[in-house]
Amino acid sequence: MVENKYSKAIKKLEDIIEKIENEEIDVDELSDKVKEAVSLIKVCKDKIEKAELEVKKVVDGLEDK
Numbered sequence: 001m002v003e004n005k006y007s008k009a010i011k012k013l014e015d016i017i018e019k020i021e022n023e024e025i026d027v028d029e030l031s032d033k034v035k036e037a038v039s040l041i042k043v044c045k046d047k048i049e050k051a052e053l054e055v056k057k058v059v060d061g062l063e064d065k
Contacts, residue, residue: 006047009040016040 016037019025025033 006044009043009047013037013040013044 016025016033020030020033
């Protein structure tokens with residue numbers, strides 16, 4: 001389910017941010033975590049943009065009636 005994937009991506013992002021803020025990630029793995037975060041952000045952004053387009057179609061359909 002799309003929403004579930006989005007929710008999981010957000011949760012993983014929150015976990016990464018928390019670990020970085022709490023200095024729980026050492027320098028050796030920091031680069032990997034940043035790359036993972038960027039990938040997760042892209043997934044979330046794509047989902048938001050897709051949802052935005054779908055909502056716009058629905059709203060435009062209401063205006064046509």
